[in-house]
Amino acid sequence: MSDLKDKNIIVTGASGGIGNSIVRKLYESGANILASGTKVEKLNDLKSKFKNIKILKFDISQIDKIEEFIENATNELGANLDCIINNAGITQDNLAIRMSLEEWKKVIDINLTSTFLLSKFSIKKMLKNKSGKIVNITSVVGHTGNLGQANYTASKAGIIAMSKSLAIEYAKKNINVNCISPGFIKTAMTDKIDEKFKEIIVSKIPSARLGEPEDIANAVVFLASNQSNYINGETLHVNGGMYMA
Secondary structure, eight states: GGGGOOOOOEETTTTHHHHHHHHHHHHTOEEEEEEEEEHHHHHHHHHHTTOEEEEOOOTTTTTGGGHHHHHHHHHHSSSSOEEEEEEEOOOOOOOOOOOOOOHHHIIIIIIIIIHHHHHHHHHHHHHTTTTTTEEEEETTHHHHTTHHHHHHHHHHHHHHHHHHHHHHHHHGTTTEEEEEEEBOOOOOOTTOOOOOHHHHHTTOOOTTTTTTTHHHHHHHHHHHHHTTTTOOSEEEEEEESSSSO
């Protein structure tokens, strides 16, 4: 989509399977990208594939440094901030009665609190531009719940509600805040799932297959582009029909 040409976009969690695909699709669309993550080697691999991108190591669990990260990332891009893709997140699964307070707080803090702060400080930059796009990556289980994931599902559902609130607050400032809710996507994480359990998952997906990282990346490009200008506070489900609201 040509309207992303020269747009300045931050992508968190860029070194993972979905993040890698997001960076590639945005790059192919002509965007100026700053790719962030915790794994330097994988960030360097991205840089070798996509010569013009900027990379910046950052752990979003460092809540007190998020404002500084947004400032540094924007400076690296060399101009205004047009869009941020909040893709980074973690899981730490356990049954509820066995889940420690630490396991609960770690997932909530990284997935929800950090996403809020990344959005907050990005909005401050976007207000100067009088426009901007925020795309938050959630999950189908944030709508359905999931066994052993009370912390993760709560964090992802929280992102959806938070995004709607931000969309209401800043719509008149020409800032759009939307979510993408992936289903089960082929990544290193799903590769570890037992084959019998994977068959059960696929049986519940009308499209009868796992999604590809590119499916999420295509949705990101759309929501980051001007073609989505009248879409705000929404969640785009990319899960092969697994969840139909």
